[in-house]
Amino acid sequence: MKKVLVGAILALAAVLIYRSCTDDNQEKRILKENSMLIQQQIENVSKLIVTEGHFSEVYNYADSKELFGPLLTADKKALVVVNAEVNVAYDLSKINFEIDGENKTLILQNIPEPEIKISPDLEYYDVSADYLNPFEADDYNAIKRNVNASLLQKIKTSNLMSNAENRLVSELSKLLVLTNSLGWTLVYDNEVIEDGFSIGD
DSSP states (O other): OHHHHHHHHHHHHHHHHHHHHHHHHHHHHHHHHHHHHHHHHHHHHOSOEEEEEEEEEEEEEEEEEESSSTTSEEEEEEEEEEEEEEEEEEOGGGOEEEEETTTTEEEEEEOOOOEEEEEEEEEEEEEEEOTTSOOOHHHHHHHHHHHHHHHHHHHHTSHHHHHHHHHHHHHHHHHHHHHHHTTOEEEETTEEESSOOOOOO
8 A cells, every 4th residue: 555655656746747847848938939039020120111201492502712802702603403302211120139038028228320311413503603713523512511411400300200200119119019918028228118119319
């Protein structure tokens, strides 16, 4: 009778040990699968989010060169019509993140700044210049720099930037939905994200 009882206890102990090992292995397997799923989702959103816009403006360029003091100058001027295509993009492949499997936490360490690409088309009208102050390559380069600087200021105050940011938030929200569904925590800027993303200035 004692042998039977000892045998039963050993068998029960073996079953409990086996179950404990298999449960631990299954938990590790699920944890690994979840980590891989999160990694894959980050790769899926790591595409450029592009917002396109069109800007137009008229730019007046003028330059005067003194010949013999301020009384005698050689002038040049140009009227420039600018039509520009603008792209605003976030390259999420540059995002830095950490997956803490032990604590089931996805940590977004930084989000890249928006990239602004300006492709201006310049048409010159009413170009005039004195013989002693002709148009040169430096003038055209200066016009292009000034046009780009002017357009950049307009872009930063336009709804193009907010539209691009909204699309960024939409993409990052996919990570929030995924982590919540897996029972994980999403952290950005040292704060736990619960309801939705808010990208600071």
